[in-house]
Amino acid sequence: MRHATNPEGGAGVPALELRNVVKRFGKTEIIRGVSLAVRRGERVAVIGPNGAGKSTLFNLISGRFPPSSGEILLNGRRIDGKRPFEINRLGLSRSFQITNIFPKLSVFENLRCGVLWSLGYRYTFLKFLADLDDANERAEALLDRIGLRKKRDTLAMNLTYAEQRALEIGITIAGGADVILLDEPTAGMSKSETRRFIEFIREVTEGRTLLTVEHDMGVVFGLADRIAVVVYGEVIAFDTPEAVKANPRVQEAYLGSVLAEQQAAEAAH
Template identity: 55%
Template sequence: MTQPKNPVPALRLSGLEKSFGPMKIIRGIDLDIPAGERHAVIGPNGAGKSTLFHLISGHYQPSGGSVRLHGDDITGMPPQLIARRGLSRSFQVTNLFPQLTVWENVRCATLWALGYKYSFWRNVERLADARQRTEEILREINLIERWNMPAGVLAYAEQRALEIGLAIASNANTLLLDEPMAGMSHGETEHMVELIRKVSENRTLLMIEHDMGVVFDLADRISVLVYGEVIASDTPERIKANASVQQAYLGTEVA
């Protein structure tokens, strides 16, 4: 069957803006991210990368423009409603329930996706589908051996892996990962790259990352954000060769 020439992108940002008082942080971003693409956003500190993620995920209200998720306008929606539409996000700082076990953290995230609402009378231990889905996710993120440990005592890299597990537990089709490699050793980074490669199969990935080796290894396409504007959006090879990008961010040694 012939594919449409312009399929609806997973994410479409149109004229997206964000100001704090007189200060413009995001300055009219237009960006399409096709479904199934691994897309990285890079740029110097203060470029507006985290602000952009806040706008997409509903933590900030835009000052102008729109955000569409698979064609649906999600501009200004609260984060929980955006999450229910299939977009899940991790943060720079791990965001877990440290006193709950690894198993309990993931199971909490699966319940809404499986259709279970809040109830004081339901025995969660008897929910076979939640148990099965929790086990599947823990195996996927390589934490099944840690299932009974409190999340707060996991190693840092394991906590980051668990956070990715929470992101995919909701059956999200679009993942936003904010600096997933931050603070990791070289060995931990290698393991995380493989994990992200695995969990992003058949999903759309939008990632902020400062490790250029990771970016060029993982991303199908890269957008460079400088002073709130996208100055280039292209394949890794073309981004490496882009003189404006080299001058603004990458440096001649990367080229």
């Protein structure tokens, strides 16, 4: 694995840790003291009502915004205040960080761009040549991993929607990051596509730490080892799916109404 983990970061060190993180926009406190420790190899879904601060939390972790206060650690190493590409090279990759897909490049070329970008390719011709073999090899291996071998030379714009989402995840994992952030990975998919895609995500992120922001409760309960419930800028629960479902505070603040809505929608079909 390319990404060096902190030499101090032993087995017990969380893959990702937030310590009393606060984010203010102007005078408004949007994230209000979030502490969270995600274990290595764990799959965590972040859920909560609209406007609760889930995307902001992802933006803080991936370095898009610095926190107003508090600390964020990746494998025991401080990353708050670092820039997105630096955090990426320390081993954290976010699904849309590489502006998704290049529509006019083939699947293979998209993957190769993801690899080269993660290698820290700096547009020097000699470095490019030296890296190219390695990048080609890794992009080839990714084609199999994401199930798009047969679409190797297809332009990304000609893929189905689900295939494009798979490619996006391929690009996200291209650099071998061990912590992966996915923002609503199944958004826009049908129920059966979603079910298949959950399996796909499980497979391609095997052995890595995964954080997703998710609205679809089917995805949440099918994928997550633990669920973090964000309400009004605070994590009000962080526990197993069963415990979160049974938590009266979560029921009251969020889940009760969401599950009722989903049941009503299913009954209407």
